[in-house]
Amino acid sequence: MSKSVTTGRRAGLDRDDMVATALALVEKEGPASLTMRRLATELDVTTTTVYWHVGSRDELITEIIRQQSERQAARPIEGDTPRDRVMSAARHVWDSAIENRAITSLAHQTGTTSLLEHPLEVALAREVEAAGLAGPAAADALRAILTTVGGFLVRALRDESAIPEDRRGPALWAAADVEIDPSTVAALSEAPDLASLFEATVQAVVDHHVR
Amino acid sequence: MSKSVTTGRRAGLDRDDMVATALALVEKEGPASLTMRRLATELDVTTTTVYWHVGSRDELITEIIRQQSERQAARPIEGDTPRDRVMSAARHVWDSAIENRAITSLAHQTGTTSLLEHPLEVALAREVEAAGLAGPAAADALRAILTTVGGFLVRALRDESAIPEDRRGPALWAAADVEIDPSTVAALSEAPDLASLFEATVQAVVDHHVR
DNA sequence: ACCTGAACACCGTTCAAGT
DNA sequence: ACCTGAACACCGTTCAAGT
Numbered sequence: 001m002s003k004s005v006t007t008g009r010r011a012g013l014d015r016d017d018m019v020a021t022a023l024a025l026v027e028k029e030g031p032a033s034l035t036m037r038r039l040a041t042e043l044d045v046t047t048t049t050v051y052w053h054v055g056s057r058d059e060l061i062t063e064i065i066r067q068q069s070e071r072q073a074a075r076p077i078e079g080d081t082p083r084d085r086v087m088s089a090a091r092h093v094w095d096s097a098i099e100n101r102a103i104t105s106l107a108h109q110t111g112t113t114s115l116l117e118h119p120l121e122v123a124l125a126r127e128v129e130a131a132g133l134a135g136p137a138a139a140d141a142l143r144a145i146l147t148t149v150g151g152f153l154v155r156a157l158r159d160e161s162a163i164p165e166d167r168r169g170p171a172l173w174a175a176a177d178v179e180i181d182p183s184t185v186a187a188l189s190e191a192p193d194l195a196s197l198f199e200a201t202v203q204a205v206v207d208h209h210v211r
Numbered sequence: 212m213s214k215s216v217t218t219g220r221r222a223g224l225d226r227d228d229m230v231a232t233a234l235a236l237v238e239k240e241g242p243a244s245l246t247m248r249r250l251a252t253e254l255d256v257t258t259t260t261v262y263w264h265v266g267s268r269d270e271l272i273t274e275i276i277r278q279q280s281e282r283q284a285a286r287p288i289e290g291d292t293p294r295d296r297v298m299s300a301a302r303h304v305w306d307s308a309i310e311n312r313a314i315t316s317l318a319h320q321t322g323t324t325s326l327l328e329h330p331l332e333v334a335l336a337r338e339v340e341a342a343g344l345a346g347p348a349a350a351d352a353l354r355a356i357l358t359t360v361g362g363f364l365v366r367a368l369r370d371e372s373a374i375p376e377d378r379r380g381p382a383l384w385a386a387a388d389v390e391i392d393p394s395t396v397a398a399l400s401e402a403p404d405l406a407s408l409f410e411a412t413v414q415a416v417v418d419h420h421v422r
Numbered sequence: 423a424c425c426t427g428a429a430c431a432c433c434g435t436t437c438a439a440g441t
Numbered sequence: 442a443c444c445t446g447a448a449c450a451c452c453g454t455t456c457a458a459g460t
Contacts, residue, residue, distance in 0.1 A: 011424080011425070013424095035451085035452065035453085036452085036453060036454085037451085037452075045425075045426090046427080047453085047454085048426065048427085048455085048456095049424075049425055049426080052423090052424065052425070053424090056453080057453065057454090058375075062375075062378060111370075111378070112374075112378050114378070115378050115383065122391065126389070126390070129391065129392055129395065133395075134392045134395055135397070136398045138392070138394075138395040138398065139398035139401075140398075140403075140408060140411075142395075143403055143408060144408055144411070144412045147359075147363055147366055147408070148358075148359050149362070150365060150366065151358040151359050151361040151363070151365070152362070154361060155358055155361065158322060159322075163322040163323075164269075164273075167273060167322070167323050167325070167326050168325065169325040172326065172329045177333075178333050180336050180337065181340055181345045181346070181349070183345050183346035183349075184340065184344075184346055184349040184350055186346070187347045187349065187350035187351075192351075192354055197351060197355055200351075200355070200419070201355045201358070204415050204416055205359075207415075208411070208412070208415035222444070224443095246432085246433065246434085247433085247434060247435085248432085248434085256444075256445090257444070257445055257446080258434085259436085259437095259444070259445065259446085260444055262434090262435070262436085263442090263443065263444070267434080267435080268434065268435090
């Protein structure tokens with residue numbers, strides 16, 4: 001019961017402890033829960049202490065993303081043809097984002113996506129080059145593939161339940177003001193199989209650059 | 212010089228005035244400038260008055276997006292083949308987003324993108340059906356195209372200057388820790404021609420569904 | 423070197439009260 | 442019906458002060 005409010009020294013925490021706690025907090029309660037005050041409470045210190053160790057919210061987030069980027073272990077590329085191996089590398093970006101929704105969302109919101117995914121992007125770049133591309137052609141292929149993957153990620157990570165019913169896509173199509181085929185409207189009302197749509201679409205983009 | 216602080220009645224403002232002022236504010240100073248307090252100042256009333264008229268920040272934004280959605284006049288679809296017309300409709304989504312960066316960013320941040328772009332999506336859906344698709348096939352084509360366009364929009368609307376140098380993509384590639392060809396690294400360091408990359412990539416996705 | 427308390431300048435939102 | 446003043450519960454950040 002020593003509530004010892006030892007005003008002053010020693011909490012025994014360093015920068016890494018704070019980043020680790022912050023990362024865990026984001027994983028457990030989502031990006032919105034990460035506030036300097038909340039993190040301080042979690043660590044049982046004052047906000048000022050957090051500032052002393054991490055600098056600012058921006059630096060904290062950069063550090064979280066940097067750590068997560070390292071944790072996203074290099075995944076083995078599969079496939080025998082360049083086409084398959086490029087596709088495999090692209091899928092790794094998708095998979096690791098899906099497996100780490102909360103932190104990936106945080107990265108998207110703070111513009112640190114490239115920092116988070118860089119190792120996986122490097123792996124993709126290697127396969128693109130192994131397919132015979134270099135220079136501007138390789139850069140274009142890389143950007144086209146990553147941008148397409150990014151589009152699917154934005155869709156997959158968006159929390160539909162956080163959006164009011166009447167602002168969601170399906171509801172808008174159901175209120176069919178115009179001449180769209182009922183069978184199409186019906187198909188649009190159902191939840192899409194994003195994973196297989198991802199496969200087909202990214203494959204099409206890959207095929208456009210690698211053959 | 213009548214600073215008449217007529218505490219109480221009559222500011223002569225209605226809901227539409229507020230939404231219009233809010234929309235103009237976002238266009239002039241960006242999505243971040245839109246706070247209830249700032250809007251109140253702009254209208255020369257109290258925050259409470261804004262709440263009385265618009266309900267909440269969420270409702271205000273929905274209304275902004277709804278109005279902008281209507282303003283985004285139906286653009287004429289060009290082209291003689293289904294392939295060209297689908298592509299033209301897809302380009303309209305891109306063009307109107309680029310022409311209205313600030314509001315589109317606001318929509319992206321608040322999950323109201325589908326509300327904003329719905330009229331243009333309907334136009335795209337019509338062309339997809341005119342190409343001979345319906346039901347699940349039409350829905351898949353639509354979603355694949357729109358998701359790809361969305362990926363490019365996220366990239367194009369991201370304010371690179373707001374991201375610290377060392378977190379940006381090019382800087383990460385320049386610090387080439389691995390075996391990537393120097394010519395590729397050089398190409399990645401230059402600003403991409405997003406518009407033409409958009410053309411080529413979306414065309415590839417369109418071709419996968421429409422032929 | 424490491425930590426606290428108090429404060430500044432912001433948020434969105436609500437409530438009781440005025441005309 | 443329409444508007445204000447004051448307040449609540451939050452933010453990120455900084456500064457002077459303690460040990």
